[in-house]
Amino acid sequence: MKASNSLWRERLAAQMPPQLAREIDVFESELTLRKQGKIDEKVFAETRLRRGCYGQRYDNGQRHDGIAARTLRYPSGELIKGPNTLWDAPGMQRIKVPFGGLNARQLEVLAELAEEYADGIAHVTTRQDFQLHFVHIEDTPSIMRRLAAVGITTREACGNSVRNVTGCPLAGVCRDEVFDVTPYAKACAYFLLGHPDCQDFGRKFKISFSGCRDKPCALARIHDIGLIAATRMEDGRLRRGFEVYVGGGLGPVPYQAKLFTEFLPAEELLPTAQAIARIFARLGEKKNRNRARLKFLVEKLGIDEFRRLVAEERAALPHDPAWTSYLPEAERFEETPSRPPSQLVPLESSNGGGFARWMATNVYRQRQPGYVTVTVRLPLGDITAHQLRKLADAARRYTPEAVRTTVEQNIVLRWVSEADLPALYEELKQAKLAAPGAGTIADITACPGTDTCKLGISASRGLARELERRFQHEGDALDGAARSLRIKISGCFNSCGQHHVADLGFYGVSRNKYNYTVPHFQVVLGGQWSENGGAYGLAVAAVPSKRIPEAVDRITKKFLAERIEGETFQQYVKRTGKAALKQALEDLTEVPPHEVDASYYTDWGDAREFTTEDIGIGECAGEVVSSADFQLAASEREVFEAQLLLDRGEVQAAAKLALEAMLHGARALLNLPQNAAVEDQVVVDEFRRQFYDTQLFFDPFVGGTFANHFFRAWESRHEPPTSDGVRRLVSEAQLFIDACHSCRGRLAAGSAKR
Amino acid sequence: MPNSAALEPIQHINVKLFALPAAPEGVLDAAIPVFHRWIQNSACPELLIDVADYRHVPDGPGVILIGHEANYSLDCEGGRLGLLYNRKTRSEGSFEQRLRLSYQRALQAAQLLEREPEFAGVLKFDPACLEVVVNDRLLAPNTEQTWRLLKPHVQSVFREMLGERALALDWISSDPRERFRVRVDASGPSSESETAA
Numbered sequence: 001m002k003a004s005n006s007l008w009r010e011r012l013a014a015q016m017p018p019q020l021a022r023e024i025d026v027f028e029s030e031l032t033l034r035k036q037g038k039i040d041e042k043v044f045a046e047t048r049l050r051r052g053c054y055g056q057r058y059d060n061g062q063r064h065d066g067i068a069a070r071t072l073r074y075p076s077g078e079l080i081k082g083p084n085t086l087w088d089a090p091g092m093q094r095i096k097v098p099f100g101g102l103n104a105r106q107l108e109v110l111a112e113l114a115e116e117y118a119d120g121i122a123h124v125t126t127r128q129d130f131q132l133h134f135v136h137i138e139d140t141p142s143i144m145r146r147l148a149a150v151g152i153t154t155r156e157a158c159g160n161s162v163r164n165v166t167g168c169p170l171a172g173v174c175r176d177e178v179f180d181v182t183p184y185a186k187a188c189a190y191f192l193l194g195h196p197d198c199q200d201f202g203r204k205f206k207i208s209f210s211g212c213r214d215k216p217c218a219l220a221r222i223h224d225i226g227l228i229a230a231t232r233m234e235d236g237r238l239r240r241g242f243e244v245y246v247g248g249g250l251g252p253v254p255y256q257a258k259l260f261t262e263f264l265p266a267e268e269l270l271p272t273a274q275a276i277a278r279i280f281a282r283l284g285e286k287k288n289r290n291r292a293r294l295k296f297l298v299e300k301l302g303i304d305e306f307r308r309l310v311a312e313e314r315a316a317l318p319h320d321p322a323w324t325s326y327l328p329e330a331e332r333f334e335e336t337p338s339r340p341p342s343q344l345v346p347l348e349s350s351n352g353g354g355f356a357r358w359m360a361t362n363v364y365r366q367r368q369p370g371y372v373t374v375t376v377r378l379p380l381g382d383i384t385a386h387q388l389r390k391l392a393d394a395a396r397r398y399t400p401e402a403v404r405t406t407v408e409q410n411i412v413l414r415w416v417s418e419a420d421l422p423a424l425y426e427e428l429k430q431a432k433l434a435a436p437g438a439g440t441i442a443d444i445t446a447c448p449g450t451d452t453c454k455l456g457i458s459a460s461r462g463l464a465r466e467l468e469r470r471f472q473h474e475g476d477a478l479d480g481a482a483r484s485l486r487i488k489i490s491g492c493f494n495s496c497g498q499h500h501v502a503d504l505g506f507y508g509v510s511r512n513k514y515n516y517t518v519p520h521f522q523v524v525l526g527g528q529w530s531e532n533g534g535a536y537g538l539a540v541a542a543v544p545s546k547r548i549p550e551a552v553d554r555i556t557k558k559f560l561a562e563r564i565e566g567e568t569f570q571q572y573v574k575r576t577g578k579a580a581l582k583q584a585l586e587d588l589t590e591v592p593p594h595e596v597d598a599s600y601y602t603d604w605g606d607a608r609e610f611t612t613e614d615i616g617i618g619e620c621a622g623e624v625v626s627s628a629d630f631q632l633a634a635s636e637r638e639v640f641e642a643q644l645l646l647d648r649g650e651v652q653a654a655a656k657l658a659l660e661a662m663l664h665g666a667r668a669l670l671n672l673p674q675n676a677a678v679e680d681q682v683v684v685d686e687f688r689r690q691f692y693d694t695q696l697f698f699d700p701f702v703g704g705t706f707a708n709h710f711f712r713a714w715e716s717r718h719e720p721p722t723s724d725g726v727r728r729l730v731s732e733a734q735l736f737i738d739a740c741h742s743c744r745g746r747l748a749a750g751s752a753k754r
Numbered sequence: 755m756p757n758s759a760a761l762e763p764i765q766h767i768n769v770k771l772f773a774l775p776a777a778p779e780g781v782l783d784a785a786i787p788v789f790h791r792w793i794q795n796s797a798c799p800e801l802l803i804d805v806a807d808y809r810h811v812p813d814g815p816g817v818i819l820i821g822h823e824a825n826y827s828l829d830c831e832g833g834r835l836g837l838l839y840n841r842k843t844r845s846e847g848s849f850e851q852r853l854r855l856s857y858q859r860a861l862q863a864a865q866l867l868e869r870e871p872e873f874a875g876v877l878k879f880d881p882a883c884l885e886v887v888v889n890d891r892l893l894a895p896n897t898e899q900t901w902r903l904l905k906p907h908v909q910s911v912f913r914e915m916l917g918e919r920a921l922a923l924d925w926i927s928s929d930p931r932e933r934f935r936v937r938v939d940a941s942g943p944s945s946e947s948e949t950a951a
Contacts, residue, residue, distance in 0.1 A: 007893075075822070116891065119818055121808060121815060134820055382814070389931055605809075608790055
């Protein structure tokens, strides 16, 4: 698309690492061949994904504009870049940034790319990547070359591969860390990048490094491999190593990682990661994408058997010098500050309250005396090209170009000499980058949601924007206990916004009301952000999108009014009980009819009506809806009660009720009267026949996954329940019921059309 | 005379028409339903795809109507509100024809926006106060050479488009990392000038 695309290859030839340059040439050739129809679309789709070129919403060429679904007629017509993905449709380019580490020149190049190929914004993700949106596929080789010239690759940023290796942004300067994990994260990222043993996965694979056990900076426990720095005295020598967790993950049903070993010596890090990758490639699920993550394999095998298999695999691996060649340098690794240490001179009055507020939330005192790390808070992870250049200037002026992105979608500047803080603050303020409130309730994490993601159900960014706007005015008035709460929002059940580990988490769902589809968010309370994402919250109630700000307000006020001195939000949620919290939100779940208040039927930041079709009300449909409503309400109640039973440790009863909730959801779709004497087995069989075999129940993106949750729950109903298993069952029941609502919406829309 | 062969490859010419001062607060909020309506009505010659909302980014791209050939946005970059036409695909003709096209599309969109009920009487653009940006650093780096190459053509196009008013052209040269950018102002009483800022 860009007129200069053909020129960058030659221009940057001397600046790109040869291997990277060659890979990009190959990708460009594949792109040309796909355009000529000489490469299969599925093969090309995986090829481009492995280079970080991802699809975006409406890339199938269909978009509902608020009146009707319209076809987007692109110049390239029916040419596709993957199944059901039009060539000309804008896409997303993900850019891998191992452990979030960047220098000033890299920031400048990101700025150039955002301006020239995207919409002027570079977006920091919850896994420390950058993303550019609304990118044309034919521009991607130029983007890759310009990145390669400054040492950045997009390779394996998406697709079934080892994704960006994340790391604590405070590594090396943290007051609590065991040691600096930076060189180990870097070695791991580049060792596994393009490694032959990592090319045959059924799904993606995520690795994270944390310097300590208690803080959340790298969220080690929600990863396929989570590594936490540890040391051990052996033969009078302090040895570095890692406490290793495996099989964690969020997604629709979150899994807590299992402890693989309490201490893995550093020299065993890379071979063990390689052995795990080989086991995952060999034994992991390949056909059913929805069961293909490592967490399912660990669960299926059991941690002991998984551990045994990895040990066996490790023992059989031929030696690779790369496993240990980096270690001497890693032990010596230390960033050198560019400015001498200093103390902050007491503030002049001219700095005003703004500086003090910013200092209180955005400045972290490093373990090295005289230095601080400054958090640049980015609204929804977005930064403009101009701001990136200003940040590059600041990084050069005040730091050894020590910049890192964070999993909370911010950027930190490390090694700032304390006395430089007022000047740095002024520079950031000029660039509109000095917003206070980092790490507070106002610093909200959100995935792209319906803004650009194909899977989004509700407008996670729209909601985050609205909440941030309110907190901008009200945040300071909040008591400290509420100010430090974390809000995280996902546009759907896939959890890219990491809602499971938030104090107040939200994920997008839809509900049918008065024959309209209404955007909602499930409220998930009590997740644990600390201890590397130590515990997951559970869904309390589905609240209309437009009432979520009220829900946040009510929950925070209730917390402040009722908390016992020193009590955390997790402790408060546990003590209060979800029933009371649900009750507090009960009236907010009401949706007025469309003719009374149409605003409920649009989402935040989107003027279009939320429905995908104009739904008429036929008598027949009306009857079906009425019956389904009743049954679905019962299923919602039951799954909630199952959660309560689980919290009380009544595992067996919780499992029974979760299954009953699913059966009620199925009955609702089958339009069976509430007390109809129909055997449960018949319900399951009929559901399978009418909704699964016909694919009527299939979600557009995860297919029959939610129905399979139901079938699995039914088939395993006589097995002895475990606490972990039932926790998942309850989550799966909630997802199944959400899917029943969606299916019912699709059916209603279908009958209206007919 | 500038080399016309050097001009030939220069594409992706953006034009931002500045809003007159005192645009009311909430103007970006109102742009969202307007741009969605433009998609429904196919209000612009380009294929219109979606609306991107960056109201939360200070001095950012504001609200963008994403298109295939071009984006239109109510843009706040530099702290100054304006209607930005961002040309993404190649356009036909000479450099001057391409610049003229970008200016005309920006002007048409600005006038359309002014007539929208949400903005009637409250949002006004100055067709004689604008910025031209070449959105391709390789073909048009922010250098003296580019300025010398493009200046007469920019001048020629805006003399033609804006009539006999005094025309001031300022090349914004302060940061070589920025894209090539020229401010065009024929709105004031000042005498004709050409400067490098």
